[in-house]
Amino acid sequence: MAESLSRPDALLATTALGRNFGGLAAVHDVSIRLHRGELHAVIGPNGAGKSTLVNMLSGHLAPTAGSIWLNDRDVTGEPAWRMTRLGIGRSFQRTNLLASLSVLENVRLAAQGVAELPATRLLRSARRELTLLEAAYEALERVGLADAAHRQSGVLSHGEQRQLEIAMALATRPQVLLLDEPLAGMGPEEGERFTHLLKDLAREHAVLLVEHDMDFVFAVADRMTVMVDGRVLAEGLPADVRANRQVQRAYLGGHA
Amino acid sequence: MLPETKYGWLGLGLGALALALLPLFVHPYYVELGTYALIAAMLALSLQLLVGCTGLVSLGHAAFYGIAAYTVYLITPENKGLSIILTLPVAVLVAGLAALVVGALSLRTRGFFFLMVTLAFGQMVFFLFHDTKIGGGADGAFLMRPALSLFGFDLPLTRRQRPIAIYYVGLVQMVLMYAGLAFLLRSLFGRVLEGIRVNEHRMQAVGYNTYRYKLAAFVIAGMLAGVAGHMWAMHRGFVNPELVGWHRSAEALLMILLGGLNTLHGPILGALALTGLGEVAQIVTERKLLVEGLVILFVVLVLPKGLSGLRLPGEWRRFLPAASKEAAQPAAESLPHG
């Protein structure tokens, strides 16, 4: 296909990916390609299978059909912890933090998760392991949460928790970032700060973004995929997708 | 889990001192009772690594405790006790191996299933000793107690001194166990266990193969239970299937709850309290189990945070280990400062 010839190889790609629940196909025949430096948005109505797709890509759900490739390596069905170690990081739609622990500890643990320390090293006191602390602070500064490092993560504001989610994903040194509705519940000011952060991140990583806020999506996305009823309805540049009649009818409605 | 202030550590130190001075001031009966309490405390401490630290509620933990005691019985010849230098490592190793096997299978399950699987494995061990002749069957068996000797050199102890020496052996083991666990909790490994307890799903998402960490904790806890079981063999000189029964496991859980689920010293408090309570109850009534049942009911209904959770008026709180202060403010659990 002309497309794949003109762009570098995909960092993360799926081939006819699918997931059945009982008799219901939540995701069917989805082929998607993510490239470094590109922000790829996935949009669609509720129940379109977007979250299921993200769960499969991050290893929390095993596909029942198709395959997932990371840099020419077949990673279909690998468990979540291995996907993370291979370079697929994600943030969660519903708050999924280590709520009783401090902000710093959340990110430090995330950094430790991919550090691959030998067993003997694990017996060392945690506060002496400076590399991990540095990595944690780095991630916190990137998202703008460094000042809140010692606060309990469970009492952060909603927007701050979303920032923490990103920081944790970053601390795992991903090549691919899967962001599942990161804007949900954010106010307009936080949302703007977030847009800058996102564009920044998209430069170094391959970012997959699932979102409902259409203005935001069209502002930041380099490519888009529209899902309806578990299938891909359209895929391509945002302008093309916006102009697509089928998409307008099925989903965009008044946003065109 | 650990005291967060100087006062907390001071309190612990005073407690340890009090325990160390006990034999000098009380009747030998209470020294022996104290040793039983220390053994119970060690069993509860070992279980706390699973329950309070990692969030794994196991109903079969006493199995490793009993296996260690039975191991001592099985390797000890008929007429002479072996040296503790030999019996302790062997007993702990066997308990650890058993924990490895049971853990590898049980940790494939979670929550309620894990509870049931550990219960069932505990029962398997129970039937192993109850229905076969391995350890004297249902009636149990006496054994020659491990001796306090080093390379053939026996510690010269009179009959009056022996119980006191045994008590100190137990106390030293318990203090070392506490110190070891404290060290473990502060380590990178211990932090992972805490993360697993708080949100295992998230820990997997950031790259941890949580099964391996839980298994490691399970084996360590099993080995520590083995230390307690070995001490039992040393003190009591008798083994029977009750040692591995689920009632014993449930009692260990009770001690943890009684003393406080979220502190490391809680189980020790709980064990001491329960042993003391048992003694007091016996004065009043022969129905020890009835009292135990009522105590558990009371604790579960009225003191959900255990003794560590009892609140004192503001000023007094300064003098308590951090756990009771925790109940007042949601302090962030973070790396220890300073």
Next chain:
Amino acid sequence: MDIAGLLAQLLNGLQYGLLLFLIASGLTLVFGVMGIINLAHGSLFMVGAYTAFIITSATGSLWIALPAGIAGGIVLGILLERFLFRHFYEREHLDQVLLTFALILLFEEGRSLLVGNDFYSVPIPAALDFSIPITEGFSYSAYRFAVIGICLLVALAMFLWIERTRLGAKIRAAAEKPEMVDVLGIDARRIHLTVFAVGTALALAAGVLAAPLYSVYPNMGDGFLIISFVVVVIGGLGSVSGAFWSALLIGLVDTLGKAYLPVVAGLSVYVLMAAVLLWRPSGLFGARP
């Protein structure tokens, strides 16, 4: 091959399994719907057995004991739910384990105070105290047949209730998705009470039926309790049909094991459980993945 012996053991296994089903179905429903781990369920079985003993000693008839056990079970279940368990739905497993462990101790002590610690036997009702000849060389206890029959009727009744009635449908939904219970609103209270009452009554009924077969003795609940949990684990939490098939499986494995391989008899059930969990960590008919 001793065919008569084998047949007898198969029937024994069937009878044991069906009694286990009575106990386990209450257990699995209570956990499935309310999330309560009730270790004291075995004590309820014990209460039923001792009720049979007391009533039979006083009146000479087991047939009075059975309805008395069921009625008593319903009342006891309502009281337990209303005053105790209702406060524990949101509590940690540890708290539930300890609470129900305390209940076990209290039930046992209560029994000890009322009736003492001796072994007692309960006579089989005179009307059923004979053997029914099946084949030339083989006849089987009429009472055991009756137990099998009664348990099958109960199983059928439960099936109809859960699959065919409105309340049953709600209970089924609640067992599969406890979050649904909030949606059901006021009905939630009714469902909890019903499930608890039914579960308790079943356990007591099983105890009454079992008394002539196993005698009554201290801590008799323990053995049945733990095996019931194995049944629930293998059958899958919240699944009554799962409990049925796994109870039969366990009944047969345990009985045949004890008859033909006595050395490993006690272990066989747990080995089976370990095997099932290795293959299917949420049970054979598990509702949740």
